[in-house]
Amino acid sequence: MREHYDVLVAGAGPAGLAAARAAASRGARVGLLDAQPRAGGQVWRHDVRLPAPRAARHAIDTLRRVELLARHSVVAAESAALRVETPQDSRLLSYGALVLATGARELLLPFPGWTLPGVTGAGGLQALAKQGWPVAGKRVVVAGSGPLLLAAADTLRKHGAQVLGICEQASANAVRSFAWQLRRWPARTWQAAGLRLRLAGVPYRFGSFVREAIGDGTVRGVAIEAPGGVQRVECDLLAVGYGLVPNTELASLLGCALDDADTHPRVQVDALLRTSVADIYAAGEACGIGGLAVARIEGAMAGHMAVGDIASANALLPRRDRARRFGALLARHFALDPRLRTLADDHTLVCRCEDVRLGALAGFGDARTAKLATRCGMGACQGRICGTALAELGRFPRDGERPPVFPARLATLAGLAALPSDDA
Ligand SMILES: Cc1cc2nc3c(=O)[nH]c(=O)nc-3n(C[C@H](O)[C@H](O)[C@H](O)COP(=O)(O)OP(=O)(O)OC[C@H]3O[C@@H](n4cnc5c(N)ncnc54)[C@H](O)[C@@H]3O)c2cc1C
Known part of the structure; x- marks a missing residue:
């Protein structure tokens, strides 16, 4: 099944919600997808017992003229289209412009x-x-x-x-x-x-x-x-x-340049949140850890940019720069103690999915070779946890991305235009 959107937003956290709202306000057909069953991302994750914060309720409940595509995991990218898997099937979503608001995960x-x-x-x-x-x-x-x-x-x-x-x-x-x-x-x-x-x-x-x-x-x-x-x-x-690390896998798959790619990757954007690939914008934690305010402001800017409203995006620039300074403050004051990088010994499992111990990785020069020999990073997390940790421990730079970025059904993989041949 193929569906076309003027603007497709990947990630329905605060950044994605703001992007979708801004793009829809100009009459574009907007799709807002997320792997999760509900919008809100990390900070506004639905709580089964407690009411959502007012800002979250407002951002989610007042969203108009946006198609919310929940339980849609992006597993691969094709030409101006994303291959997504839903609980029922797999779909191809094509776009005129794409906003990457894929957030962050824990380190x-x-x-x-x-x-x-x-x-x-x-x-x-x-x-x-x-x-x-x-x-x-x-x-x-x-x-x-x-x-x-x-x-x-x-x-x-x-x-x-x-x-x-x-x-x-x-x-x-x-x-x-x-x-x-x-x-x-x-x-x-x-x-x-x-x-x-x-x-x-x-x-x-x-x-x-x-x-x-x-x-x-x-x-x-x-x-x-x-x-x-x-x-x-x-x-x-x-x-x-x-702390947190930006989710850059999808950006990387799309060919977007990353800053600090080997150790602390984040999506490279210019002042108006254009990535290095035409018609692809990025916002929020995916561009570097900055917190909720950054996500909301950048989301709105990217949404405006995606529909060509440069003036509205520009108007938000001073607020964005100020909010981004908070991220720099965080990084400076919560820098990691070098002793944390020496806690794991040879017997410590580093790849929890495939049960690979740190000692088993001795002698390998890069993540790809280690992966092929030991299966480190080949499990369900696709190296999100162990690959990130090994880069932080100074063992290997991060491996490049290849589809699928999330575990996917065989039927979904069969629908991909092309799969890498050596270690899919
Ligand atoms: C576990 C965790 C808990 C946090 N709790 C708090 C908190 O309590 N308070 C606070 O101030 N900050 C918290 N944060 C920080 C939080 O990251 C930001 O404040 C804010 O949520 C960032 O918004 P965002 O829209 O950039 O990203 P996120 O909120 O992370 O949203 C990104 C969304 O993209 C979706 N996504 C990513 N990749 C794909 C894909 N391939 N396919 C489909 N969907 C995808 C994710 O499911 C997610 O919903 C937390 C972060 C994490 C990782």
Whole structure:
């Protein structure tokens, strides 16, 4: 089945929603697709128990003249068209202009015990709780880096979890300096103050990180490296995330240039969010981690650009530049402690999908060769987790993208124009 849209938006998070709204306001036929069953992306993920924030309700409920294509995963790109898989079938969606609003995912770094049941990402556990996974009464340690730890802990508490503590790897000085500079973004300051207030009584430890998850069949405790030495804490769940990494796979597949491609890739855009490929725009976290405000402003700009309304996009430029400075502040103050890159030993699994240990990768010079010999990165996540972690550990640069970017049914693959021949 083939369908044509004047503007197709990939990703229905805050950036994609704003892009679709802006493009539709000029009368274009707009399709807004997302792999998830509902619009909202990460920050506005539907919560089965709690009401959505007002901004989310407004962005989603007042969207008009936009075809929302939920449960549509983009698995491949063809000439000015995306191959998507739905629960029923596969479809080809062609476009006049495309907006990439594919967001970000958590950075997970391997450490001994990180694959034990009960160990998740921080945002990962937040997402599970929102989707109804029972956390009430569970003792949870939240660890890693960045403001997402506070947001995750807040959600977990609202769902009845007992958050034993938050371990932030950045130093106390770095976090204090971040908090001080946050005053330049008053909305952020209020948000952070609200979180700290709601999390009163939950210890927030700086310069601390998880050295090991301990358990037999499931996590039972955690060894935390803290400024005063190693501490052991018993827990039922451990949620660890080291910030976010942009989802650039689709952009890469489409031939869009990436900045910092080997280690911290993000979609390369000009001031008006044009990628290096004509008629393809990108917005939000896919272009670099910047937070909700960036996503909403850039989404609107990209939507305007996609329908040729350069003046409206230009008018948003000063707000966008200001919001982007917040991303730079985050990166500066939550830079990762080099010790985190040495936690995994030869016995630590790095590729959870294919059970490949770090030691098995010794001697390989690049991700592709290692993948062909060990299957590292060939599983369901297609290297999103292990490939990103290995690049962060300084082992291999990221491997290039090839379809399918998400696991797909054979019938979908059969419909692709061409598949790579050596290791699909
Ligand atoms: C797990 C997690 C939890 C977070 N929680 C918070 C929070 O509580 N508070 C906060 O301020 N910020 C949070 N963030 C930060 C968040 O990324 C931004 O604030 C905001 O959601 C970014 O908006 P976006 O539209 O750029 O991307 P996103 O919100 O990430 O939206 C991108 C969308 O694209 C879709 N997508 C990607 N690739 C494909 C594909 N190939 N096919 C189909 N669909 C695709 C995804 O399903 C997703 O819905 C979280 C981030 C993560 C990763």
